[in-house]
Amino acid sequence: MLAVESRGLDRVVAFCGAGLSAESGIPTYRDAIGVWSSSLGLLVFGTKLGWLFLPELSYRVYSNRLREPIERASPDAGHRALADLEALVGAVPVITQNIDGLSQRAGSTEVLEIHGSALTERHARTGAPNPTTFRRPDVVLFGESMPGAFFDALDLVHSLDDRDVLIVVGTSCSVAPAATLPYVAMKRGARVIELNLRRELASEYQETIPSFADDAALPVGPPIPVAHLQTFIPGRAATTLPQLYAATLEARRQDVLFNKTTKHRSLIWGKTSCW
Template sequence: MVPALEAILAKSKNMVFFGGAGVSTESGIPDFRSVDGLYHQKFRYPPEVMLSHSFYETHTAEFFDFYRNKLIVHGAKPNAAHLRLARLERQGVCKAVVTQNIDGLHQAAGSRTVYELHGSTLRNYCTRCGKFYPVEFIEQAAGQGDGIPRCTECGGIVKPDVVLYEEGLDEQTMENAVRAIAAADTLIVGGTSLAVYPAAGLLRYFRGDDLVVINKQPTPADSMATLVLNQPIGQALREEGNP
């Protein structure tokens, strides 16, 4: 519990949370850029190549093998940050969560207004007929033929509903995020280095009173913030008496 943060939340009537990978690391999901992150592991190709639209098109089986091994997580549960944000929404304080994460943990914690800028591993769709499939369908394809998940209706490839490198963000999701941030009186930025664009550029739409940055490392937004907390986000958001 951080008294300065609680004081800001106590007077806020329209708070929006903007988060990145650091929000989920406390749930056991590794991020991309830390020392132990995906970008520091050794693969046949760089991760940003293997998670690109071009690689998906030209090395489809290898893409799915990498995707299943590195982006689908098992057993992860919402942590103190996810749970607090859901409580703040129920209390009428948090109006929206804007996230770069694709793990669905905000919804699992109970948050209802969540704008997933980069999509979700939990949604998968046939690129030919549009039929949706759960994440288990992608996993089960690992033991079938070339490992490429194919639609049971039309045989089209079932693609994860995540934004790959070289792909644009969903326009409606971006518009919703911009509208929420522009209307906020408090913006909490947490667990993100603010290095990924265009997502990081959303901060320029904030015109409210208090910008709070919670991140273990410095960010480009620190100089503009009302409050900067260099600590784990679950620790910063945890309330006394709550998980």
Template sequence: MAPSSLSVAEAAARLRQARRVAVLTGAGISAESGIPTFRDAQSGLWARFRPEDLASPEAYHRDPELVWQWYAGRYRDVMAAEPNAGHRLLVQLERQVGEGFSLITQNVDGLHARAGSRDPVELHGTLLSSRCERCGHVQPLPPPDQFTPPPVCERCGARGRPNVVWFGEYLPPDALSAAEDAFDRAEVALVIGTSAQVYPAAGLAAETLRAGGVVIEINPEPTDLSMQVQLSLRDTASVGLRRLLEPDEA
């Protein structure tokens, strides 16, 4: 049975009163910074490749140089972008809620941390670091203009791979556990700019609903989640967040 619906004003009030808030973000929040989605980034020279040809363990084993060229280009693109109003509004919400705030993202662009979010849980990893193939050490990549792939592990000297989750790989257990716990405990959960089709992230909102919490979706397009939540706003991330957090200005 679908939960009772809320008006924007009622949802904004619940958000102001909540002491435990969980947020899940997807590609939609970074679109306003000019970051293309994973598949949209496959343009130009990359258009002839399937996603699995560039983002899978098999692809990397077959041609690590090609895969690193792809990821180095994406790394340059995200570092040239800037956090937008949506990212900054979530920083504002985090300060408002305090310790009970959790930010979970499917994005790998690092924009939440650059906007000032304290400790975002990056379910799919990040383009901003590499992970050693031998010892597993994670280290930040050099600035884009100083980076020539592949990176070399500063601990053992082995080659590093992109520190992202590829097709056929599991999400980091600690990150997934933190996300599930945050949504299970949340009084209010926000699901922003995600299609709600990629599991297990797509199932997080159900944790909040099962526990009796409120779920608010912000997405310009309807998703599989839209009819299950108390409020679904057909807005971009920044506009929807402003309506909830700054109702007098929206």
């Protein structure tokens, strides 16, 4: 059972991946039956070239595997728990790698879609919005630059410190550059609650810089230990996020009782623990 004290934190931010929407029926990307696991996903509708040279095939595959499931989907218990948490603590910015818009539909009001949105389209050649021909989803394909929302998310994570918490939920943290965001938060001193089926975050963070000579990354300085900032809770997002919300709600209630008894004021959130 996850328990959260209700004193000591300034901000709560969520960093979400495909596992958050799995209970809604949206395919995850890199598992055995994932959207990107086949050659069609990797080479055709997952790349800009595929949309340029095979637009009809790309749109058909995209429609069958992503657009139609997204249109049929509804927010699940995990999405709703994040929205409820926002209502409880005042603000929970959601940095999402998902393109399905389910966080907004659940009620989250500050959502940064760092991989774009499948709910809007642009021209595959010109980039113009709302095209009638050469339509493609307004999402980041393999090899494309990140949108402005990613840099907004990076600025947000850089602003975190040891008074803040980052909830990492439903992501393998393996897709760059988004995968670096939790480590940036931990480098800044923020505490991280990881809600995944298995532990994905490493216990050390190695900073790197690009090496243009061999298209690789060079390490900068020694690895930074970050395990002491991590709390790992195994399970599906649709189960663990409601537990987190319920524990926080109960902690707030207890805090109100504490304040009425002692006539002291306390802050929202605090250290995380399992019991």
